[in-house]
Amino acid sequence: MSKSIKLAILGLGTVGTGVVNLINDNLDELKRRSGRDIVITEVGVRRQRDDIDPNIMQTSDLMATAASDNVDIVIELIGGTTLARDVIMHAIKNGKHVVTANKALLAEHGNEIFAFAEQHNVHVAYEAAVAGGIPIIKVMREGLAANKIDWLAGIINGTGNFIMTEMRDKGRPFADVLNEAQALGYAEADPTFDVEGIDAAHKLALLASIAFGIPLQFDKVYCEGITGITLQDVNYAEELGYRIKHLGFAVRRAGNGSGDDSAGIELRVHPTLIPQNALLANVNGVKNAVLVNSHPLGQTLYCGDGAGAGATASAVMADVMDLVRVLGCKDADQQNSNGHHVPHLAFIPEKLSDTPILRAEQMISGYYLRVHAYDSPGVLADITRILSDAGINIDAILQKPAHKLGQVPVIILTLPVVEAQMNLAIEKIEKLDTITDKVVRIRLDELT
Numbered sequence: 001m002s003k004s005i006k007l008a009i010l011g012l013g014t015v016g017t018g019v020v021n022l023i024n025d026n027l028d029e030l031k032r033r034s035g036r037d038i039v040i041t042e043v044g045v046r047r048q049r050d051d052i053d054p055n056i057m058q059t060s061d062l063m064a065t066a067a068s069d070n071v072d073i074v075i076e077l078i079g080g081t082t083l084a085r086d087v088i089m090h091a092i093k094n095g096k097h098v099v100t101a102n103k104a105l106l107a108e109h110g111n112e113i114f115a116f117a118e119q120h121n122v123h124v125a126y127e128a129a130v131a132g133g134i135p136i137i138k139v140m141r142e143g144l145a146a147n148k149i150d151w152l153a154g155i156i157n158g159t160g161n162f163i164m165t166e167m168r169d170k171g172r173p174f175a176d177v178l179n180e181a182q183a184l185g186y187a188e189a190d191p192t193f194d195v196e197g198i199d200a201a202h203k204l205a206l207l208a209s210i211a212f213g214i215p216l217q218f219d220k221v222y223c224e225g226i227t228g229i230t231l232q233d234v235n236y237a238e239e240l241g242y243r244i245k246h247l248g249f250a251v252r253r254a255g256n257g258s259g260d261d262s263a264g265i266e267l268r269v270h271p272t273l274i275p276q277n278a279l280l281a282n283v284n285g286v287k288n289a290v291l292v293n294s295h296p297l298g299q300t301l302y303c304g305d306g307a308g309a310g311a312t313a314s315a316v317m318a319d320v321m322d323l324v325r326v327l328g329c330k331d332a333d334q335q336n337s338n339g340h341h342v343p344h345l346a347f348i349p350e351k352l353s354d355t356p357i358l359r360a361e362q363m364i365s366g367y368y369l370r371v372h373a374y375d376s377p378g379v380l381a382d383i384t385r386i387l388s389d390a391g392i393n394i395d396a397i398l399q400k401p402a403h404k405l406g407q408v409p410v411i412i413l414t415l416p417v418v419e420a421q422m423n424l425a426i427e428k429i430e431k432l433d434t435i436t437d438k439v440v441r442i443r444l445d446e447l448t
């Protein structure tokens with residue numbers, strides 16, 4: 001067997017420990033598939049540990065490991081966007097390939113990191129950064145390479161999906177389920193990233209780039225989390241045949257062809273009503289799923305565990321296995337190993353497009369509206385008139401009996417509408433004397 005592949009694992013938390021365990025459990029399988037011995041030579045830890053194989057060097061000097069002659073591939077699993085960035089840049093500068101699960105870092109600094117890697121003829125692999133164990137990066141960059149992708153929609157935060165599933169199915173309180181997600185190793189170091197949609201926005205930025213061949217633009221992702229979802233809305237949605245899921249959408253809009261600015265790409269993460277019988281509506285717990293609509297293939301769905309030690313380690317090591325082959329090519333041909341690898345963002349860097357990202361007011365979706373009104377004659381007519389004046393088509397209306405002080409919740413589902421039109425209509429509805437509260441709105445998508 002040819003020379004062994006030497007790994008450094010930086011950070012032995014949930015994912016780092018998962019990777020060590022996977023290597024121990026599946027070593028023979030890894031060898032049989034790669035034709036190489038795969039050995040961990042160094043681990044980056046905050047302090048010395050006594051549960052690590054004594055043949056592995058333990059160090060807190062991550063920068064030294066990133067440059068070590070005893071390392072071929074640096075696996076960054078410490079998280080964060082400061083030291084992790086410095087360590088990765090240092091590894092690249094020293095000719096090391098890098099594997100990372102750090103979506104926050106790549107969403108914010110990926111353009112710079114990938115350009116630096118290309119300049120130094122190394123690769124930064126990031127399968128674990130999106131949808132955990134689902135090999136979605138591989139699918140999008142390689143499996144769908146001959147397709148034009150029109151849109152994708154995905155459940156891309158395991159913690160959020162776990163919380164919403166447990167709340168809906170078992171009526172458990174939000175904080176209680178979040179604690180469990182943290183104990184299970186699903187949540188980010190700062191769990192507000194999970195529940196406020198930021199983690200999903202990081203992943204959506206990555207998915208959109210490899211779907212459409214655009215630079216990473218995390219700052220342009222419209223982002224809403226799950227903290228505002230009430231059991232009341234979950235139940236009304238179910239009554240109307242829908243389920244609320246937290247989804248990320250990346251949608252290519254052709255525009256109306258009249259030279260206005262409605263052509264571009266929508267990047268948004270938010271709770272969404274989807275039909276109960278849609279496959280995505282039945283993806284529960286820590287599972288993630290990504291639905292991709294591409295031409296000529298059509299819709300395909302990818303599903304699996306989106307977080308946790310084993311699932312994420314699986315993705316990290318799949319990247320290592322790819323890099324083992326790149327290293328093999330490099331051994332054979334010292335000239336250029338980049339030629340043997342798919343581009344970081346799926347399209348060759350010079351061909352990335354500057355298609356604009358649409359602003360929130362330009363985005364198009366259906367809506368669920370919950371309006372609270374006094375139970376007086378004509379109130380429903382007033383609301384529907386405002387919607388029809390704004391050119392908004394109503395798909396369904398549900399009026400519940402007056403529940404307190406003569407107030408009635410009115411639930412309205414609309415067909416897709418440009419957000420600016422909906423904003424104006426809601427402003428007018430809220431000005432009616434008969435309306436008692438702010439209108440609650442949740443986007444709705446039929447996923448067709």
Ligand SMILES: NC(=O)c1ccc[n+]([C@@H]2O[C@H](COP(=O)([O-])OP(=O)(O)OC[C@H]3O[C@@H](n4cnc5c(N)ncnc54)[C@H](O)[C@@H]3O)[C@@H](O)[C@H]2O)c1
Nearest residue numbers: 011012013014015044045046077078079101102307308312
């Ligand atoms: N947990 C998951 O399910 C999951 C899934 C996909 C991606 N990720 C990503 O993987 C990365 C790691 O996540 P995690 O859940 O394993 O986090 P974690 O907090 O469990 O582990 C991080 C580890 O890094 C160590 N560390 C931090 N700074 C260090 C330093 N300077 N020197 C040495 N060690 C240091 C910490 O002590 C900790 O053990 C993050 O970028 C996260 O976003 C996590």
Ligand SMILES: N[C@@H](CCO)C(=O)O
Nearest residue numbers: 157158159187188307
């Ligand atoms: N905190 C993330 C980890 C996987 O990226 C999640 O719950 O999806």
Ligand code: NA
Nearest residue numbers: 127130132134
């Ligand atoms: Na993945």
